[in-house]
Amino acid sequence: MQINYNEQNRVFKIDTEHTSYCIGIVDEENFVGHIYYGRKLSDDNLVYLMRTGEPPFVPSKNNRDRTSFLDTFPMEYTGHGLGDFREGTLMVRTAGGHSGVSLSYVSHRIYDGKEELAGLPATFGMADTCRTLELTCEDKVLGLQVILSYSIFADNDAIARSVRVVNGGKEALYLTKVLSACIDMDNEEYEMITLPGSWARERIIQTRPVLKGKQGVSSVRGESSHQEHPFMAWKRKTTTEEAGDIYAMNFVYSGNFMAQIEGDQSGSMRALMGIHPQDFCWKLEPGDAFQAPEVICVYSAEGIGGMSRTFHDLYRRHLIRGEYKDKKRPILINNWEATYFDFDTDKLLAIAREASALGIEMLVMDDGWFGCRNDDNSSLGDWQVNEEKLKGGLKYLVDEVNKLGMKFGIWLEPEMVSPDSNLYREHPDWAFAIPGRTGSLSRNQYVLDLTRQEVRDCVYDMIASVLRSANIEYVKWDMNRQLSDMGSCGLPADRQGELFHRQVLAVYELQDRLTREFPHLLLENCSGGGARFDPGMLYYSPQIWCSDDTDAVERLSIQAGTAMVYPLSTMGAHVSDCPNHALGRTTPFETRGYVALAGTFGYELDVTKIPEADRAMIPEQTAMYHKYNDLVREGDYYRIAHYAENHYYDCYEVVAKDKSEALVTYVQVLNRPSHHSRRIRIPGLDLTAVYVIENAQDWPEIGQTEYRGDALQFAGINVPPLWGDFKGRLLHLVRKQAM
Ligand code: GLA
Helix, strand or coil: CEEEEECCCCEEEEECCCEEEEEEEECCCCEEEEEEEEECCCCCCCHHHHCCCCCCCCCCCCHHHHHHHHHHCCECCCCECCCCCCCCCEEEECCCCCCCECCEEEEEEEEECCCCCCCCCCCCCCCCCEEEEEEEEEECCCCEEEEEEEEEECCEEEEEEEEEEEECCCCCEEEEEEEEEEEEEECCCCEEEECCCCCCCCCCCEEEECCEEEEEEEECCCCCCCCCCCEEEEECCCCCCCCECEEEEEEECCCCEEEEEEECCCCEEEEEEECCCCCCCEEECCCCEEEEEEEEEEEECEHHHHHHHHHHHHHHHHCCCCCCCCCCCCCEEECHHHHCCCCCHHHHHHHHHHHHHCCCCEEEECCCCECCCCCCCCCCCCCCECCCCCCCHHHHHHHHHHHCCCEEEEEECCCEECCCCHHHHHCHHHECCCCCCCCCCECCEEEECCCCHHHHHHHHHHHHHHHHCCCCCEEEECCCCCCCCCCCCCCCHHHHHHHHHHHHHHHHHHHHHHHHHCCCCEEEECECCECCCCHHHHCCCCEEECCCCCCHHHHHHHHHHHCCCCCHHHEECCEECCCCCCCCCCCCHHHHHHHHCCCCCEEECCCCCCCHHHHHHHHHHHHHHHHHHHHHHHCEEEEEECHHHHCCEEEEEEECCCCCEEEEEEEECCCCCCCCCEEECCCCCCCCEEEEECCHHHCHHHCCCEEEHHHHHHHCEEECCCCCCCEEEEEEEEEEEEC
């Protein structure tokens, strides 16, 4: 891990263990250009790559064609309105209504460690594990400073980038676009990977060519969303799971975003990521600063899998915090799919009694315990216990659950208000609304204007007093509608364009307050399933509910897409009842367990009502969770085969960091008449070791139980067909001896 500045050729070189990132300062005007990102290089004399000797030359030598220069030069962070006609990163409007920006290098600072980003989630590192470069650029005409920040880590190949904009002038300025990162490079016929989806089908892997013109993903829904995801990667056509170049960006933010690659006229491309400029306008008074959120950039020469493992390690070590950062999570049972709104103390205790006897460790009471909420049409905002349902009160219920040796968790949706609630009747102006318009309802609820301090304080006091009233050790923080009708009584007209971002900052502030007051609380974020599964949320909660679709087959795709970026330790995954509530499919209980083991693991069913044979399997499943969870949480993840591609079977693996063991999950989704077994190669192992299939009794048809690491990795093993659809098996490989 090194950051150097070569004063002679004016090149900054940022080196992680396996990658280099180079920035050059050119011309008398000190333009900041992007030179190189990729495999680690020893050479820092790369100015020749910047094409400053080719037409259209640099402006000082050829001001006649200044726009041609600005429109082709590989910018590190772009201006706007002066001749770079590609999509840019920064747009500023002056009080006079003009909008040009041009940035020039002024100074830099290289320091150990990494500073926090005020009010925002971000990766962190200590002085001995992290190093930062800050490049200060300026637009002299506007009196605007732009500080580009790059942090690297001793134990990871990612680069964390962010941007701070400071108004050093004498007049207020309006920032109408502040993206967080830009990478200009030649388009070597790349393919772009994104993770689009919908409700109950989040983060489905999609690949398309990077063509000339703009291709991208975005959200203007006020959250990272079900529909698109703040992630994009671009790779060579020949890049596979385990080999080849791939670049990626992931946004540490939970609101509106844009991520785009633009192929330009000359065969280059520009990749951008940041807060979506739609409806964004931030007033910056003289002396004020605007901090744009962080983008994580990853390059890997080890294929898509190498990129995923870099993100996983970074997030596990440098983003997720708190008591459960490196800890096994309690196996929970959630009553949502078990009872929906129809529950009371007796029903919950009956579930808890049965569950505790089977090895389940926590009862989570979902939606419906407060106000008069018996369906989703009322009471959000009235965070008082409904004692008609919970006879004896919340504390009684929690104490009874605790007596069974179980923890207790609760569901909250603090950002919302139902029109039919005491809170809304008392404070109708606390919901976002545009004067003169009928507010758009979604799931019959409005969004609270948390940009107002008094609203934040009131909501916080209500939810904190519930948490103080009993021994509540887990919160599922939900958010069940997207943002519209953005108007606030709390801000003047020229600050209404700040609302989307201020609302995200407010949610961060609330979760920060909550986790500070209740440091032992396990927080799980959720948004209509997985609409806010992003690194911003992971800074506050070590796990996020992945999807409302709990069907084991659908989950193979949802979890594969999620694990493209996020470690398995973060993915909320439960065994639920069948026929599945999202799509009516029936899969074996056993397979549902295998698939949920790749996440946080828990149950979402009425354990008093499921078939006896299924119930009898639970002790075995909870034992498996305890046996494998350290490996699943901390190990290296490999995608081996994906059902969405082969329409037949799915296979993935987690290997211990020291390669002493590996867990392979195989799900044969659809059976086919077959005369022989299927070859599977098992990567990531110690090539010189012998591995034993420790649970060989679970799949005796495999036959041989000992294999060499190199044979497993390069030749593979033959897995026999399983009889029927949706069948699965686990293979636990344990290293026997080094050769
Ligand atoms: C969302 C969540 C579900 C459940 C319901 C309750 O849809 O994703 O898991 O909590 O809300 O209303």
